[in-house]
Amino acid sequence: MTQILTNEALHKKSPQEITALLYEACYNNLELAIKAIDDKEFTKANDFLQKANDIIYRLGGGINYEAGIVADQLDSIYNYMADQLIQANYTKNAELVKVVLNLLTEIMTAWNQAMKKNTDIQPKTIKQKANAYEQTSIYE
Template identity: 55%
Template structure:
């Protein structure tokens, strides 16, 4: 993801940036797996730390007003981060693969939601607004 420019990034909305973070996370994990296999532990350490940094950023970007899904994602991100720390200490490819599988599943679901064009948060806000508006009395 070295091709990213600051201007290009500023043109993305928050959902697209989240998709980029997922992509970056998966790339880091794949590189970490290869580095561990090649016994390049310095590179593996660097990639696993990057992965944890991305997970921290994903967690910081959660909007808890979106509902239970935000709390569930927070728990998953925390679990993934803990597994990456364990994997880094033990240089455990299996743990990294587990986190990669979780990240791939979440990223796939996220990208499918992006394709549908409707943000779950926008949809929830519209439903709340519609429920509120039905009780408003209009004066003419």
């Protein structure tokens, strides 16, 4: 089910909730792309794959590299997914899209479980450094 958010409702979401929404939107676009490829509607498939790839790009841009190796690994996965979607779009190969969909499903499921637990194990000093960076970068 597609849900449309107003700007006001979107601004009330936490960064974690926005990330969850991005995962959901990417998932929906991938499913629609697979259906469009199967139906030989290649123009629609192109649109859905481009949207999914844009979302993956945005997710990659939001990675906090202060988090350590997990952040680097997630970046590699996002890059792999983006490459696969470009290839899938070029060849209109639904199987490549399904590989990305499976990876995204695992990441999305883990993200949603982490949000439900809502425990933060990041050291306080790293948070302070990240917050200081965010505050100064906003005004530069």
